[in-house]
Structures are given as structure tokens and as C-alpha cells.
Amino acid sequence: xxxxxxxxxxxxxxxxxxxxxxxxxxxxxxxxxxxxxxxxxxxxxxxxxxxxxxxxxxxxxxxxxxxxxxxxxxxxxxxxxxxxxxxxxxxxxxxxxxxxxxxxxxxxxxxxxxxxxxxxxxxxxxxxxxxxxxxxxxxxxxxxxxxxxxxxxxxxxxxxxxxxxxxxxxxxxxxxxxxxxxxxxxxxxxxxxxxxxxxxxxxxxxxxxxxxxxxxxxxxxxxxxxxxxxxxxxxxxxxxxxxxxxxxxxxxxxxxxxxxxxxxxxxxxxxxxxxxxxxxxxxxxxxxxxxxxxxxxxxxxxxxxxxxxxxxxxxxxxxxxxxxxxxxxxxxxxxxxxxxxxxxxxxx
Amino acid sequence: xxxxxxxxxxxxxxxxxxxxxxxxxxxxxxxxxxxxxxxxxxxxxxxxxxxxxxxxxxxxxxxxxxxxxxxxxxxxxxxxxxxxxxxxxxxxxxxxxxxxxxxxxxxxxxxxxxxxxxxxxxxxxxxxxxxxxxxxxxxxxxxxxxxxxxxxxxxxxxxxxxxxxxxxxxxxxxxxxxxxxxxxxxxxxxxxxxxxxxxxxxxxxxxxxxxxxxxxxxxxxxxxxxxxxxxxxxxxxxxxxxxxxxxxxxxxxxxxxxxxxxxxxxxxxxxxxxxxxxxxxxxxxxxxxxxxxxxxxxxxxxxxxxxxxxxxxxxxxxxxxxxxxxxxxxxxxxxxxxxxxxxxxxxxxxxxxxxxxxxxxxxxxxxxxxxxxxxxxxxxxxxxxxxxxxxxxxxxxxxxxxxxxxxxxxxxxxxxxxxxxxxxxxxxxxx
Ligand code: SF4
Ligand code: SF4
Numbered sequence: 001x002x003x004x005x006x007x008x009x010x011x012x013x014x015x016x017x018x019x020x021x022x023x024x025x026x027x028x029x030x031x032x033x034x035x036x037x038x039x040x041x042x043x044x045x046x047x048x049x050x051x052x053x054x055x056x057x058x059x060x061x062x063x064x065x066x067x068x069x070x071x072x073x074x075x076x077x078x079x080x081x082x083x084x085x086x087x088x089x090x091x092x093x094x095x096x097x098x099x100x101x102x103x104x105x106x107x108x109x110x111x112x113x114x115x116x117x118x119x120x121x122x123x124x125x126x127x128x129x130x131x132x133x134x135x136x137x138x139x140x141x142x143x144x145x146x147x148x149x150x151x152x153x154x155x156x157x158x159x160x161x162x163x164x165x166x167x168x169x170x171x172x173x174x175x176x177x178x179x180x181x182x183x184x185x186x187x188x189x190x191x192x193x194x195x196x197x198x199x200x201x202x203x204x205x206x207x208x209x210x211x212x213x214x215x216x217x218x219x220x221x222x223x224x225x226x227x228x229x230x231x232x233x234x235x236x237x238x239x240x241x242x243x244x245x246x247x248x249x250x251x252x253x254x255x256x257x258x259x260x261x262x263x264x265x266x267x268x269x270x271x272x273x274x275x276x277x278x279x280x281x282x283x284x285x286x287x288x289x290x291x292x293x294x295x296x297x298x299x300x301x302x303x304x305x306x307x308x309x310x311x312x313x314x315x316x317x318x319x320x321x322x323x324x325x326x327x328x329x330x331x332x333x334x335x336x337x338x339x340x341x342x343x344x345x346x347x348x
Numbered sequence: 349x350x351x352x353x354x355x356x357x358x359x360x361x362x363x364x365x366x367x368x369x370x371x372x373x374x375x376x377x378x379x380x381x382x383x384x385x386x387x388x389x390x391x392x393x394x395x396x397x398x399x400x401x402x403x404x405x406x407x408x409x410x411x412x413x414x415x416x417x418x419x420x421x422x423x424x425x426x427x428x429x430x431x432x433x434x435x436x437x438x439x440x441x442x443x444x445x446x447x448x449x450x451x452x453x454x455x456x457x458x459x460x461x462x463x464x465x466x467x468x469x470x471x472x473x474x475x476x477x478x479x480x481x482x483x484x485x486x487x488x489x490x491x492x493x494x495x496x497x498x499x500x501x502x503x504x505x506x507x508x509x510x511x512x513x514x515x516x517x518x519x520x521x522x523x524x525x526x527x528x529x530x531x532x533x534x535x536x537x538x539x540x541x542x543x544x545x546x547x548x549x550x551x552x553x554x555x556x557x558x559x560x561x562x563x564x565x566x567x568x569x570x571x572x573x574x575x576x577x578x579x580x581x582x583x584x585x586x587x588x589x590x591x592x593x594x595x596x597x598x599x600x601x602x603x604x605x606x607x608x609x610x611x612x613x614x615x616x617x618x619x620x621x622x623x624x625x626x627x628x629x630x631x632x633x634x635x636x637x638x639x640x641x642x643x644x645x646x647x648x649x650x651x652x653x654x655x656x657x658x659x660x661x662x663x664x665x666x667x668x669x670x671x672x673x674x675x676x677x678x679x680x681x682x683x684x685x686x687x688x689x690x691x692x693x694x695x696x697x698x699x700x701x702x703x704x705x706x707x708x709x710x711x712x713x714x715x716x717x718x719x720x721x722x723x724x725x726x727x728x729x730x731x732x733x734x735x736x737x738x739x740x741x742x743x744x745x746x747x748x749x750x751x752x753x754x755x756x757x758x759x760x761x762x763x764x765x766x767x768x769x770x771x772x773x774x775x776x777x778x779x
Binding site: 041042043044046047072074075076078079080081082083085086093095097099100101103105106108109112113116264265267268269292294295297298300301302303304305307319321 | 441442443444446447448451479482483484486487488490491494500502504506507509510511512515516519520523526527530690691692714716719720722723724725726727
């Protein structure tokens with residue numbers, strides 16, 4: 001199956017269109033080795049390293065992809081599109097604007113935007129994306145989301161490491177969906193048979209900039225913080241909501257993307273904050289780890305308000321700015337250990 | 349050639365000078381605006397709004413809403429050298445060292461209730477913003493609207509990336525037009541103020557006239573010697589930023605233009621003709637706490653004669669005689685401004701300016717606060733140097749956070765750049 005890659009800063013790209021066009025939607029997440037050297041020639045070091053690593057991977061691997069789309073999320077998407085245009089070799093580079101807002105005007109615009117993308121794909125790849133194919137794609141997408149929802153629930157009751165959870169999500173957003181479904185089904189069997197949630201671990205909610213490498217999940221695991229809920233895009237944001245099926249396919253897709261717990265890059269921020277607050281109020285959450293990758297402004301702006309909100313409900317919260325590196329930052333480890341001590345005191 | 353000790357201290361010798369007499373009258377306009385802002389604060393039936401530079405301020409004037417401009421006030425705080433204290437206040441609330449210093453200056457200015465004369469700003473009836481230039485504009489106003497408990501309106505402006513097709517541009521424009529009418533409804537619901545078509549047409553007419561005058565002033569900056577440098581224009585843009593629809597502003601620009609024309613007729617410049625050695629283009633927001641930098645460049649015979657930043661505020665506006673055309677023109681200007689051109693348009697624009705304004709060198713302010721405007725600068729630099737053989741100095745700084753300005757380092761970099769300019773110019777003259 002052919003691969004079509006996309007860069008969206010959170011969960012903004014309507015991958016169902018690519019599924020419907022019989023290609024594999026591959027979310028660009030950078031290479032495992034954290035490389036950014038090629039991209040560093042074009043993007044200043046004080047711009048988030050996630051986006052730089054995506055460009056780096058694209059410069060190296062674009063020949064494996066039929067085309068690339070960038071969906072608007074944060075400034076990195078639209079501003080760096082032009083740099084991709086200059087330096088990434090591809091036959092098809094497309095930009096789609098996922099609206100900032102969710103009102104009726106935005107909704108109508110997004111429908112037109114998606115239709116325009118379909119036309120561009122049909123014309124470039126000489127294909128026809130039928131309504132049936134779109135409906136099937138929605139079904140497939142929903143099937144995956146339901147499987148992920150069920151798996152996610154197991155995090156609260158079973159011994160599932162942070163990295164295992166991340167790996168499942170990463171696999172899901174990068175592989176052909178017909179491979180993903182049996183894969184998730186087998187994971188489900190495995191996770192159901194796991195031991196109960198370990199007593200020495202603290203169940204936490206993880207929020208902030210997207211995490212693209214398992215290293216950070218490992219770090220949390222090492223200090224006994226177990227991520228049982230999150231609102232990351234390679235996480236719950238991707239599957240928290242199902243795509244509605246009550247209107248025509250394009251409207252359904254639009255309604256879905258405008259009604260998920262959108263990230264800090266969108267307006268208003270209430271859905272994101274409410275999502276976190278609800279989870280903290282309804283689940284057994286011991287604390288919240290709010291983190292941003294250095295220079296991720298949109299999430300950085302929301303961090304103080306989120307902290308105040310959580311403190312108001314007496315939820316322990318730590319905010320961290322992390323570097324993009326293969327090495328564990330000792331200072332961050334120490335801060336996390338201090339946070340764990342606080343949770344221990346709370347427990348007693 | 350190595351600079352001797354006399355030249356090496358040039359960046360700190362020249363005093364602040366206003367080159368044009370008419371420019372000095374800007375303080376009267378500023379005072380008038382500040383007085384109005386103060387009066388507005390105390391009269392409950394007067395309505396005001398915060399607006400960002402990504403939006404045409406005519407939107408507010410046309411609705412009889414008094415515009416307050418946090419970015420403008422942050423510049424004032426920077427120029428009055430109080431911004432650091434305000435920034436540190438915002439950082440103490442948890443705002444990262446890495447986020448835009450305009451935003452943090454505003455948070456500090458508002459919380460500390462500093463005087464409008466040094467960048468203070470009053471609580472508005474609502475805030476309006478857009479994401480066309482940066483995410484910060486949206487995030488900043490989301491935060492402040494919530495903290496002040498006032499309504500917010502956000503324009504969603506899609507980006508014209510490289511290669512955007514004509515049909516996409518039309519789709520984007522239609523989207524914006526719908527939002528402009530939605531904004532009118534929002535203002536009516538929030539403040540009771542209705543759009544007065546006759547009045548808004550007058551505002552647009554004055555605004556178009558103001559931009560025409562600005563364009564004419566810019567045309568004269570092509571002359572050698574250049575009659576106006578950045579040391580003047582960074583203050584001159586005030587009417588374009590805040591008072592574009594007013595007769596007062598037109599009068600100010602008419603006087604400015606007249607004086608510029610006189611200068612040109614007499615062959616006079618901001619520097620004497622024999623002193624003007626290097627004509628520069630400056631990309632980015634100036635370092636407001638270090639305005640004398642632009643005066644001091646003149647010690648090297650260098651004059652900044654084109655800035656996309658100041659040009660953008662007065663980019664040409666069509667003369668319109670009905671609401672529909674006016675809204676249409678506004679939507680177009682919200683989509684495309686030199687300050688946020690995509691990379692290919694930006695490169696073409698720079699090349700054009702460099703030729704038309706006889707530019708010898710380009711200063712690119714890699715502004716730590718402004719990630720979006722810095723994206724693409726490496727390509728821009730490379731293209732200018734490679735395709736036109738024009739030296740480019742890219743320096744890292746910040747517009748209101750003085751912690752980012754290394755005086756010694758800056759001096760060294762400017763001096764070596766002047767040497768490079770010297771060599772490059774003599775090479776080009778050899779042809
Ligand atoms: S980490 Fe933040 S700045 Fe970077 S791409 Fe994601 S949302 Fe944008
Ligand atoms: S300096 Fe840049 S990031 Fe800050 S408000 Fe202005 S355009 Fe936005």
C-alpha cells in the first residue's frame with residue numbers, strides 16, 4: 001500500500017480522506033534518533049524541535065511517500081510549509097487549513113476546504129474518492145478509535161507501562177489501517193490478561209505538547225508515574241471522540257475534527273481544559289504532569305491557567321519544559337522525583 | 349581594513365536626532381490619543397476594544413469603538429525602558445521566558461496599572477484578534493480576555509502559503525468576509541454599537557488617503573541620499589497603527605510628505621549625500637529599548653531606508669464607495685501583508701525592494717520573541733546573498749526584552765558588517 005505522509009501539529013489532518021483514497025496516512029513524528037541536523041540549516045534553534053525533527057525526516061525519507069500534506073495547527077505548520085516546499089523533494093505537497101474556531105462559519109469553510117483537498121488528490125493521483133469509500137474510511141477510523149478507547153481504559157486497572165501505551169499509539173498513526181485493527185485486537189487480548197495496576201505506581205494525567213519519542217514515557221515510568229489518562233494527540237485526543245455518522249461523510253468528518261478536545265492551538269481552549277478537569281474529577285488521578293517541549297508557545301501560554309484550575313480542585317500538578325534529547329535531563333528527573341514525594345505525602 | 353578605535357566606538361557616539369521637523373509633531377498626536385483613551389475610560393457610554401496589528405484598526409473606528417493597542421503600548425514600555433520589570437512580573441506568574449515579550453509586557457502593564465504614558469492600558473469592553481501573523485496574538489488575547497473577564501472575538505485567517513492557488517485565495521477571502529459581518533453582529537450584541545455605513549466609508553476614505561501619503565513618502569526613500577531613516581519612521585507609523593481614519597493623521601502625513609519633498613528637491617537627506625555610504629533594509633521589529641541603535645548606525649554612514657514592518661502598516665488600500673467593496677478590501681488586506689508574506693513572496697519582495705531602493709545591505713532581526721517572522725530567514729538570507737550578492741547580517745535579539753541585547757557583541761557584529769559592506773560595495777562599483 002502506498003504511503004501518504006502528513007504533518008499536523010496536534011490532531012488536525014483529516015486522515016479519513018487518505019484512507020478513502022486507498023493510501024496509508026502516515027503521521028510524521030521524526031526519526032527515532034532525534035535527528036534535526038538537516039532541518040537546522042533552515043529553521044532557527046529557538047523553534048520547537050518536534051517540528052524540526054519532522055522536517056528532518058521528510059528531507060531524508062520523502063522518496064518513500066506518494067505525497068505530503070500539512071494541516072494548520074500552530075505557526076510551525078503554515079510558516080514551515082514554505083521551507084518544506086523549498087527543501088523536501090515530493091511530487092505533491094498540500095496545505096489544508098483546519099479552522100481555528102468551531103462555529104457555523106468555520107464548519108462551512110472546513111467542508112469547502114476538505115472538498116478542495118479531495119479534488120486536488122483526485123486530480124494529482126488520477127483517482128476518484130467516492131462517497132462509499134469515505135463512509136468506509138469513517139467506519140474503519142471509528143473501529144480503531146473504539147479499540148483504542150477500550151485499551152485506554154485498561155490503563156487504569158492493569159499493569160500497562162507508559163511506553164507500551166505510546167508504542168501502540170505510534171503504531172496506529174503510522175501504519176495501514178488494515179494492519180492496525182488486528183494489531184490492536186491482539187494487544188487487547190494481551191492487556192486484558194495483565195496483572196492489576198501496580199500499587200507502587202501513581203496514576204497520573206499527562207498533558208501538554210505532543211511527545212514523539214518513548215523516552216519521556218520511560219522517564220515517567222522510572223519515577224513511578226503511570227500515565228492512565230492524557231490529552232495528547234498521539235494519545236486520547238486521537239480517539240476520545242468518534243466520528244459522527246448522522247450526516248453526509250464530509251460533514252461528519254468536519255464535525256468530528258471541530259468537536260474533539262482540541263489542543264492549545266485552537267480557539268477557544270475551554271474544551272481542552274474541561275477535558276482535563278473532567279478526567280481529574282471523575283477518575284482516580286493522583287496528579288497531573290503538564291509539560292511542553294521547549295519553544296512550544298501555544299501550550300506554554302496555557303500552562304499557568306491550567307495550573308491554577310487544577311490547584312483550585314487540589315489536584316497536584318507539575319509543569320515542566322523539556323528539551324528534545326536522547327539523554328534524560330537530570331534536573332527534570334529530580335523535579336519529577338520531588339513531585340512523586342509530594343504524591344506520596346498526599347497518599348499518606 | 350580593520351576599524352580603528354575611533355570607528356569602533358561609533359555605535360555609541362551619535363546622539364538621538366529627529367531628522368524631520370514634522371516628525372517631532374508625532375508627540376502631539378500621541379498625546380491627543382492618550383487623552384482620548386483616558387476620557388474613554390471614565391465615560392461608560394464610550395466603548396473600547398483591544399486589537400492586534402494583524403487586523404485593520406478601521407474595523408473599530410467604523411463601529412465607533414475606541415481602539416486600544418497592547419502591542420503599541422508594549423513598544424512604549426520598551427522605549428521608556430520599563431518593559432523588563434513588566435516582563436519579569438509575567439514570568440513570575442508562570443509565563444515562560446521563551447514566549448513573546450510583547451505579551452508579557454502587556455500582562456505586566458495591565459496588572460501593575462502603570463500610566464498610559466509608559467505603556468499602561470485600560471480594561472476594554474472586548475478584545476479582537478486574529479492568528480494571521482502569529483499564534484501569540486490569539487493566545488495572548490485568550491489569556492487577557494479571561495483574566496479581565498471580557499468577551500473575545502477571534503478572526504480565523506487562513507495562510508497564503510507558497511503556491512496557494514487562485515481558487516483557494518478566493519475561498520479564504522469569502523471565509524473572511526463572512527467573519528467580518530459576524531464581527532459586526534458580535535460588536536452590536538456586546539456593546540450595542542451598530543455599523544454606520546456612511547461613517548465607515550469616511551474612515552476608509554481617510555485611511556486610503558493616509559496610506560497613499562505613506563506610499564509617497566516611501567517612494568522618496570528611494571532617493572540618494574534618503575530623506576527619512578528608520579529612526580523617524582518607527583515613530584511615524586503611529587497614525588497608521590491607531591488613527592488611520594482621522595483627519596489629524598492626514599494632516600500629519602501631509603506635513604511630513606511636504607518636508608520630505610523639500611529635502612529631496614534640495615538633495616538633502618537624513619545623512620548628507622557625501623556621508624550616506626550604505627543604504628540598508630531592516631527586517632523585523634526594532635529593539636524598542638535601544639532605538640538609538642538606528643541613530644548610531646548613521647555614524648557609519650549607514651541609513652535604514654526600507655523596513656517591511658513600517659511599510660506593512662501603510663500598505664496601499666483601495667478607495668471604496670460602498671460597504672461591500674470596503675469589506676472585500678479589508679478581507680484582502682487581512683490575508684496578505686508584507687509582514688507575513690510566505691517565503692517565496694517574501695524573497696521576491698525583498699529582491700524587488702533591494703533593487704528599487706538601491707540597498708547595499710540587509711539587517712535581519714532574528715527576534716527571539718517572534719518565531720513566526722524568523723521562520724524562513726535562513727533561506728531569505730541565502731537567496732539575497734547568493735542571487736544579488738548583497739551582504740546580510742542576521743542578528744538575534746528581542747524587541748522589548750533588553751536581556752536579549754548584548755551591547756558588546758552587537759557592536760562587534762555591526763562593525764564587521766560595515767567592513768563587509770565596504771568591501772562588497774567597492775566590488776560592485778568595480779563592475
Ligand atoms: S510541539 Fe508545539 S510548537 Fe511544536 S509543532 Fe507541536 S504544537 Fe507546534
Ligand atoms: S512580536 Fe511576533 S509573536 Fe509577538 S505579537 Fe508580534 S508578531 Fe506576534
